[in-house]
Amino acid sequence: MQNCLTHLLSDYSHGGIELLHSLVRPHRTTVSALHRQGTLVVLNGTSSSGKTSLAVELQRVAPELQLLHLQLDVFRAMEPPGCWSADYRNQAPLRLEALCRAMNKAASEFARCGQNVLVDHVLSPAACRYMLEDLDRYRVLLVKVECGIEEAERREALRKDRKSGLARSQLASVHAACSYDFEVDTTSRSASELGPLLADWLRGSPEPEAHIRMQRSRNAA
Template identity: 40%
Template sequence: MREHSETEQGGPDADGLIVFLNGTSSSGKSSIARELLTLLDEPYFHLPVDAFHAMRSQPQLTPAEVDDTLKRTWRGFHRAVAGMAAAGNNVVVDHVLSEPWRLADCLALFPPHRVVLVGVHCSLEELERREAARGDRPAGLAARQISRVHAHGTYDVECDTSTATPLDCARRIARFLPERPAPTAFQRLRQQHAL
């Protein structure tokens, strides 16, 4: 059995690293994640929230039931990410922090010194162009999310996919990982939320 030692930041070194990509729908998070996995030397798992939504059956539900089901899906997704990291797996997560409770839930669950919070930005004009081209998102979804997704305002590293390619963004993140400063964005956000 592997022994656990304490890191300088105060947690067990068995925890995997969580590279947490936050941005609106169609901002390019999944494209960045795919490129990032090709650049990193250690094994990483890409855990996109869309994959969890895709696993769910699609029965007829009332609007209240839909809201409850979606919230339970997000909460389960957060716990799956936390479990993978607690087992020593490195993960790249793509997420949409468009509701304050989602951030609060992640702050409570994830070891804050092992999270790299990445802001994935994109211009509204480009988001709308991508949304129309994809055809698999409700019209105006990104526009509704854009003011809320980055409302917490704190990141370890940021990129803009309206001016940089997914590979450029992935390279920026990969260069940042070896020398992550402390406190991390998650540590600062936990202090702000008094967790």
């Protein structure tokens, strides 16, 4: 037994690492070969605009699209109390970047493994820039989720997990830096009405024209 172990260790020291790499690489190649790169569908709108309801409905009416739902709220739930308070104002830019890039990384890893992802986001100009930087090699479709401010504030008041005034504070910036491939208005139309429309559009395999335009503008700047 000792001789066998000594022999194995000797082999390892004389090229065993290369052998291990040769065993691991085919597995990774196989995963890539079996799954095409997934599509990222970004739903962008203010808080309480109806993004989450739309995402859930889209998953329900289009199960064949196999859309995962990646929510900004899930990442925000990891934050400690007071994370964005005035006491930590100087850390806000760094925390925003970390939050956005973590979401982008999670979404891109799912897509790299062939998964389609609904990214439920609020894209400020800075967040939009991080998206363009991090997802430049991925197929990204951008969907504008619009809602009249009065209706958004009505919904906001009914929710226990939203600070009053959040939707209004995001209104001026959320669409300022983005172009879109598809638009929905949830002011007077429900998720059950809009979900099938969005599903039909996605089934048509649309081209990511908005993302391409935005990348070209960024590269030309």
